[in-house]
Amino acid sequence: MKITLSFEKTQTKDTSIMVDALRASTTITLALNNFNEIIPCFTPEEAFELKKEINGIIAGERSGKRVEGFDVGNSPKDVENYDTDIETLILTTSNGTRILKDMDSTVLVGSMVNAKAVGYKSVEIAENEIDVVMAGYKGNFALEDFLAAGEILYWICDRLNNECEISDYAKAAIMASRDYDALKEGFYNCNSGRKLSRLKSKKDIDCCVLKNISENVAIYENNILKLIKD
Ligand SMILES: O=C(O)[C@H](CS(=O)(=O)O)OP(=O)(O)O
Numbered sequence: 001m002k003i004t005l006s007f008e009k010t011q012t013k014d015t016s017i018m019v020d021a022l023r024a025s026t027t028i029t030l031a032l033n034n035f036n037e038i039i040p041c042f043t044p045e046e047a048f049e050l051k052k053e054i055n056g057i058i059a060g061e062r063s064g065k066r067v068e069g070f071d072v073g074n075s076p077k078d079v080e081n082y083d084t085d086i087e088t089l090i091l092t093t094s095n096g097t098r099i100l101k102d103m104d105s106t107v108l109v110g111s112m113v114n115a116k117a118v119g120y121k122s123v124e125i126a127e128n129e130i131d132v133v134m135a136g137y138k139g140n141f142a143l144e145d146f147l148a149a150g151e152i153l154y155w156i157c158d159r160l161n162n163e164c165e166i167s168d169y170a171k172a173a174i175m176a177s178r179d180y181d182a183l184k185e186g187f188y189n190c191n192s193g194r195k196l197s198r199l200k201s202k203k204d205i206d207c208c209v210l211k212n213i214s215e216n217v218a219i220y221e222n223n224i225l226k227l228i229k230d
């Protein structure tokens with residue numbers, strides 16, 4: 001099995017894992033405890049248009065703040081705990097939902113909170129290649145996505161008993177993610193982490209940095225995110 005790490009765009013047609021640790025991947029993973037499906041939109045305008053056509057809760061942010069007129073922002077716990085009987089979540093965020101659009105492969109969603117589950121599941125479904133794709137921050141490298149990718153890559157290699165062809169880039173992410181105290185420091189002091197703290201959303205970082213608190217693995221098929229079947 002060939003294991004790689006990429007930025008924004010996947011390099012495989014086999015199996016990709018989209019990683020946006022602060023916060024979209026975490027929000028998607030935990031939202032599936034409250035919603036049956038998530039429809040990612042690429043702009044707030046598109047989300048508002050879709051809301052007119054379907055019965056859905058509309059969530060997301062721009063610059064880390066809830067979009068005016070949305071039911072909820074991009075806080076994983078706020079979305080997970082949103083009190084509703086509606087089964088569909090419409091979600092648009094600055095980075096994570098944007099990069100899903102161009103991924104021409106089987107796509108899973110990975111974060112710290114489901115790192116082992118998504119790593120193991122990717123090995124189960126991949127044929128020959130797994131590419132972990134970092135969402136980044138406004139088109140730039142994001143430390144938290146590199147660290148979360150490293151945690152996921154660790155579990156992929158663990159599931160393969162380290163019998164795999166892994167890129168140096170992917171190896172570097174694993175090495176960078178091994179010290180959990182350093183990883184947490186990275187989450188709180190990266191660009192997104194500092195911004196979220198300024199926006200009084202530190203509680204979201206507290207959630208997004210937790211390791212393996214969820215078995216949920218979302219798969220992106222036909223423009224919809226749902227829990228992958230066992
Ligand atoms: O909502 C988020 O946390 C980020 C935007 S920012 O880094 O807080 O400005 O969006 P995401 O698409 O989850 O990276």
Ligand SMILES: [Mg+2]
Pocket residue numbers: 020021022023024095096135136137142192
């Ligand atoms: Mg992010």
